[in-house]
Amino acid sequence: MSMDQAALMAALQSVIDPNTGKDFVSTKLLKNLRAQGASVSFDVTLGYPARSQIAPIRQMLEDAALSVPGVQQATANVDFKIIAHSVQRGVPLLPGVKNMIAVASGKGGVGKSTTAANLALALAAEGARVGMLDADIYGPSQPTMMGVHGSPEHDGQAMQPLIGHGVQVNSIGLMVKQGQAMIWRGPMVTQALDQLMRQTAWHDVDYLIVDMPPGTGDVQLSISQRAPVTGAVIVTTPQDIALMDARRGIAMFEKVGVPILGVVENMAVYRCTQCGHEEHIFGAGGGQRMAEEYKVDYLGGLPLSLSIREQADSGCPTVAAAPDSAEAATYRAIARRIAVKVAEQAKDYSSRFPTITVSNT
Numbered sequence: 035m036s037m038d039q040a041a042l043m044a045a046l047q048s049v050i051d052p053n054t055g056k057d058f059v060s061t062k063l064l065k066n067l068r069a070q071g072a073s074v075s076f077d078v079t080l081g082y083p084a085r086s087q088i089a090p091i092r093q094m095l096e097d098a099a100l101s102v103p104g105v106q107q108a109t110a111n112v113d114f115k116i117i118a119h120s121v122q123r124g125v126p127l128l129p130g131v132k133n134m135i136a137v138a139s140g141k142g143g144v145g146k147s148t149t150a151a152n153l154a155l156a157l158a159a160e161g162a163r164v165g166m167l168d169a170d171i172y173g174p175s176q177p178t179m180m181g182v183h184g185s186p187e188h189d190g191q192a193m194q195p196l197i198g199h200g201v202q203v204n205s206i207g208l209m210v211k212q213g214q215a216m217i218w219r220g221p222m223v224t225q226a227l228d229q230l231m232r233q234t235a236w237h238d239v240d241y242l243i244v245d246m247p248p249g250t251g252d253v254q255l256s257i258s259q260r261a262p263v264t265g266a267v268i269v270t271t272p273q274d275i276a277l278m279d280a281r282r283g284i285a286m287f288e289k290v291g292v293p294i295l296g297v298v299e300n301m302a303v304y305r306c307t308q309c310g311h312e313e314h315i316f317g318a319g320g321g322q323r324m325a326e327e328y329k330v331d332y333l334g335g336l337p338l339s340l341s342i343r344e345q346a347d348s349g350c351p352t353v354a355a356a357p358d359s360a361e362a363a364t365y366r367a368i369a370r371r372i373a374v375k376v377a378e379q380a381k382d383y384s385s386r387f388p389t390i391t392v393s394n395t
């Protein structure tokens with residue numbers, strides 16, 4: 035029995051990627067469909083890091099093809115490729131970095147650095163090449179959280195990032211003495227961060243996570259204007275005051291044309307380690323309500339958890355220390371949502387155009 039090509043396409047189109055909610059045919063991700071006798075094969079390239087997703091997606095696609103009368107053999111070649119997506123107009127990309135994701139918060143102490151570290155590890159666990167730029171001048175904690183020691187080597191041109199849990203790390207905390215940066219004035223901070231960003235030899239990074247200084251002052255505004263940011267993630271806790279500050283964070287990025295990838299609610303609920311009872315100490319649903327009000331995505335919530343704190347503060351964040359825990363699964367789900375949202379953004383075309391230098395001579 036010969037196969038009906040239209041039926042094959044319809045069957046393949048009925049398969050929905052659970053991560054994007056879209057099919058692979060109308061999004062043109064399915065390519066090179068070959069049919070020979072009773073065999074079909076095709077390629078699917080996902081736009082987000084998907085090591086754990088390849089096998090189930092391959093299975094769904096092959097099952098769909100095999101359900102078509104006349105198809106006896108189906109081979110789906112599924113892989114992923116992360117490309118550079120657009121940033122603010124007129125801001126050039128950093129060499130060696132495809133996408134920069136700013137992790138920000140309206141106020142300090144909400145768990146921004148912990149979230150940034152775990153998201154970096156979650157993206158890396160799915161096969162992405164990840165960098166971590168710790169720009170938190172007021173409390174650079176990434177060297178501790180990512181477990182890196184020493185200073186980056188400088189070859190006269192650029193600094194070599196340190197490697198922690200497979201992630202390329204550089205931090206303002208590795209460049210200055212403890213406490214020194216806090217007394218710098220705004221322009222000095224901006225200059226130091228600019229240098230840190232541009233003079234680090236990032237090696238073919240798919241996602242550079244930037245742990246931003248907390249707040250929405252001049253330094254933060256300047257980074258969000260000058261750095262090529264693909265999108266921003268806002269971390270908040272559920273208290274009204276933190277939510278109010280988070281709103282300011284959203285407004286700051288929107289003002290400079292950086293898309294908000296979504297909101298992460300940290301320390302959303304307390305779960306008793308003895309009996310499992312859950313208590314919304316700071317009120318329930320605040321992050322979600324704020325996300326709805328501001329029409330941004332609610333990416334997920336993390337509980338107030340002793341293990342999250344202990345693991346991050348001891349240099350092995352939860353995603354690496356306890357990959358089978360519920361908290362690690364939440365971080366991975368949030369990271370996947372972020373990567374999918376980045377993949378949906380327009381491609382960066384700036385590298386296609388030559389830079390025009392006007393010379394007066």
Ligand SMILES: Nc1ncnc2c1ncn2[C@@H]1O[C@H](COP(=O)(O)OP(=O)(O)OP(=O)(O)O)[C@@H](O)[C@H]1O
Pocket residue numbers: 139141142143144145146147148149170172173175248300301336337338339340342343344346347
């Ligand atoms: N979900 C959580 N449960 C328990 N403790 C947490 C959680 N998230 C973060 N912490 C802890 O709270 C403290 C502050 O977290 P973190 O440094 O990530 O916050 P931050 O917002 O980056 O702060 P800063 O304003 O200093 O940049 C750390 O000790 C961290 O381990």
